Amino acid sequence: SQTIHQWPATLVQPVGSPLSLECTVEGTSNPNLYWYRQAAGRGLQLLFYSVGIGQISSEVPQNLSASRPQDRQFILSSKKLLLSDSGFYLCASRGESSYNEQFFGPGTRLTVL
Amino acid sequence: SQQGEEDPQALSIQEGENATMNCSYKTSINNLQWYRQNSGRGLVHLILIRSNEREKHSGRLRVTLDTSKKSSSLLITASRAADTASYFCATDLFTGGGNKLTFGTGTQLKVEL
Numbered sequence: 001s002q003t004i005h006q007w008p009a010t011l012v013q014p015v016g017s018p019l020s021l022e023c024t025v026e027g028t029s030n031p032n033l034y035w036y037r038q039a040a041g042r043g044l045q046l047l048f049y050s051v052g053i054g055q056i057s058s059e060v061p062q063n064l065s066a067s068r069p070q071d072r073q074f075i076l077s078s079k080k081l082l083l084s085d086s087g088f089y090l091c092a093s094r095g096e097s098s099y100n101e102q103f104f105g106p107g108t109r110l111t112v113l
Numbered sequence: 114s115q116q117g118e119e120d121p122q123a124l125s126i127q128e129g130e131n132a133t134m135n136c137s138y139k140t141s142i143n144n145l146q147w148y149r150q151n152s153g154r155g156l157v158h159l160i161l162i163r164s165n166e167r168e169k170h171s172g173r174l175r176v177t178l179d180t181s182k183k184s185s186s187l188l189i190t191a192s193r194a195a196d197t198a199s200y201f202c203a204t205d206l207f208t209g210g211g212n213k214l215t216f217g218t219g220t221q222l223k224v225e226l
Contacts, residue, residue: 042219059213099144101158102158
């Protein structure tokens with residue numbers, strides 16, 4: 001099965017500072033990769049997904065961007081954080097088949113002050 | 114927007130009882146998946162049911178899918194305190210850009226001793 005690594009586990013950043021969250025995947029090749037954000041007590045909102053290196057699809061307009069420099073590396077970034085960027089960020093990976101389960105990383109809890 | 118909506122939002126039962134959670138969705142799907150999330154952690158895949166399946170079992174879990182009503186249910190039998198968590202349904206749809214899971218808002222299950 002796949003293993004998803006995310007770091008850091010928690011992060012406190014001031015408004016206006018940059019952000020870089022990294023996700024790496026083990027146990028698969030050429031996965032579809034996803035970034036989700038979860039507000040407290042809420043469901044998951046899909047932010048970005050990628051079907052291959054350099055291919056990024058954005059689901060919602062926002063202050064964030066994503067990049068996929070390597071097959072099993074997915075990065076979430078921001079040039080200037082907003083208070084509304086606070087939340088729990090989850091990276092996920094799945095195979096290409098539509099009948100594959102999605103594996104999630106442990107998440108990063110971001111607090112913007 | 115959230116594709117799946119779980120019902121109830123919160124459920125409290127005694128250990129040994131069965132827990133039933135429901136999920137409704139709006140559009141056609143390839144499959145529907147159920148996930149579990151312990152507080153502050155990543156999501157764990159529980160079960161996947163394809164659009165041409167009506168019922169599926171995995172241990173103490175039973176999932177049903179009614180595509181005509183666009184609804185699914187998750188039954189946990191003989192619940193344990195360790196089942197306390199949030200449970201999410203997610204609908205899977207293949208788009209031109211790849212597979213995407215859309216999550217509901219979740220049901221918070223509390224199993225008391």
